[in-house]
Amino acid sequence: MGDSLITIVAIALAAILMFIFPLMSLSERNDDISQLAVQTATTEFVDKVKTTGKLTLDDYQQYINTITATGNSFQVELQIQQLDENPGSKTTQAEQTKIGENVYYNKYTSQIETDLAKNGRITLKEGDIFATTVKNTNLTIAQILRNFFFMVSGNDQYEIMGQDAGVVAVNGSPR
Amino acid sequence: MKLQHLAIIFVIIVLPITLIMSQYIQGQMETIRLQASYQKALNTATHDALTAFQVNSINNGYSTISDSKIRDVEASINTFYTSLNTLMNNYASDRSVLENFIPAVVFTLYDGYYINSSYENTYEEVNKQVSINEGNKKFQEGLHPYIYYSCKYNLNGKTIIVNYTLDNAITVFGDFGEGYETRSGYFIDYKKVTNVNEGAKTLTYDGVQIGPETLSEQLLIQQGDDAYSTDFKLEEYNYIIYDGQKIYDDGGKYFIYDNYKKRYLESATKDVEKYLAEKSTGNFESSSAFNYYYEAAEFSKWVEDKLGRITQKNVIKMEDGITPIGDDTEYLSVNTGNEHIFDISNNDPLVYGSTFNSHRMAVIRKSIETNLLTALANFQSDLSAYEFTLPVIDEENWYEITNKVSIISFMQGLPIGMKQFNGYSVISNTRNGEVIGKENIYIITNNLSTGEREYHLAGCNKLYEDSNLKPESAYQNMSFLRQTVKIGEEPMAYFYLQGKNPIPITACYSCVVSANSTYPEDEIIEGKITKMDWKSGNKTIIADTSNSKFSEVRKLYMTALARERYDAYQVNMESMNVKAN
Structure with a gap:
């Protein structure tokens, strides 16, 4: 009786040790690699926009293809902040000792995607800010296993995330 | 064997594998992370360097004088290193450490470029004498001599040199049968210049009336x-x-x-x-616009007469300076075949796709490539045994380099974990005192219903759609930058050169602020603007010279472009137009 109980415990332990543990470790590594690939792709994408001054549909599609190649589904958030120096120049013109503030106008993902679908490209100018944030929306194997074993609650937690932003360095050419 | 033994053996085998794998992946990740962060640092530092150059060249009234320009370039390189070191979390204790990984920084300016790289400077002193021993060469980082965008041509057995610029200005040196001559000017389609009235200073260029303003x-x-x-x-x-x-x-x-x-x-x-x-x-x-077209027409006629038969076959290889390239169609990045480069039939030098312009860009690119290859191959690093080579630079970057003032920086051989960093960055800029690009001209409009004044790019949609906007005048973009009045070290006041006191001239929201919805400047020069459906590539004409609003804008644009180019510093070209005795 006592022996068989120990055997069952040993088999369960062996199963965890020999199967679950390596699987968890591997799936975690897999997520790390995905995370890295996504972060690299995001940085490259944002860098390209920053150094060319334009966001093209081609580049955007390619970026989406690269990140989805990791086998996960993603939510991509884009943001363009357009620099407007007009309020500043109005202040200066009225009172020469003041510079006045610059204002940024924001454009978000849905507006940007509409513009891209319509024109194929968005031109930016020097001083604008471009930001991209991407999070996975599916549950990765590592997340499922972790939720199961550690009882981590909440399914909306993301595991893979890429984020980059920066000031556009050049004026994009119109065509 | 018992099950427990098997389990232990399994653990003994799997555990090290997992550990090593995870270590390896960690290493790879760190490498890629560093690579991305260094690339970003390089881009940002290059941008900072160009911004420093821009600020210095705008505020330095003497920035056109060569010594002063060297000072601006050197200040900009200092900014590059300081910024790079800060962005790399103070990687190096001082600049000389970083210099070992920066094989070259190139400044492409209006008529030539500087390469900042290492060069051999001094020999060692042995027994109070200079020891000329090849093994003891000392290398030092600094600016190489200024290199012009020049190209040699072999014409009927004689060598002719043409210096190009970022726009359509050229300088020609050569013996055309009457001794050596040097002439400079803007190369335009002179057949478009008609109805010249020298007294009233008026002429017509391609249907546009140019006169004093x-x-x-x-x-x-x-x-x-x-x-x-x-x-x-x-x-x-x-x-x-x-x-x-x-x-x-x-x-x-x-x-x-x-x-x-x-x-x-x-x-x-x-x-x-x-x-x-x-x-x-x-x-x-100001009759600068008239003078620009008038002098350019005369010069272009001369150029076509003397150089009209030159094709790319006459180009002499930059590597040896003797052999013409002949039938080698691969030598230059753009193959213009048998087309005559300086013959203006179907070849308007002002337009991007013309033979002249394609050839100009190809020659500038070849010149930079040749000199960079040498600079990188000869680069000496004390800290890295890396083999420094010129990476392949994107076509898109080459377009920027050959049309705008830009900085190209290279960083190679820096250890980043599992490999060595190899990256470059190209940043270009249109707001500087160096070159008047086609996109540098702003059109000022007066809104007839509100009285507000705005400035637009010449290709702005709103200019042609909003009938209330009356185009008034046009100036280059530098006139719309904020000027600072400094007394001692402190900024005291600010103002804009273009403005109507007390109301400022503001930037248009459809073109300047949102930088979108514009037609290319080339189309304005060519006389019709089109809307391109980006999916099919089909173009529909929006307006041409029969449209009075378009003609009005085009006139302002063509006048301002000519005037600003004529008034830019390089235009004391007359003094260069000499003939050797």
């Missing part, structure tokens, strides 16, 4: 004699450019804006009057 801008003038006075007044004056300087008209008395005060011209007034009588109508008006 009155230019004005506002200045913040310090009141009283005290140099530290904080009493400023914004006043508007008409100006012309004489001898590379702005001369303002104050009711018949001429002055220059010097240290925020009016400095009236004394004896030089006569020279200005003489200049106005000769180069303009005699009134205080």
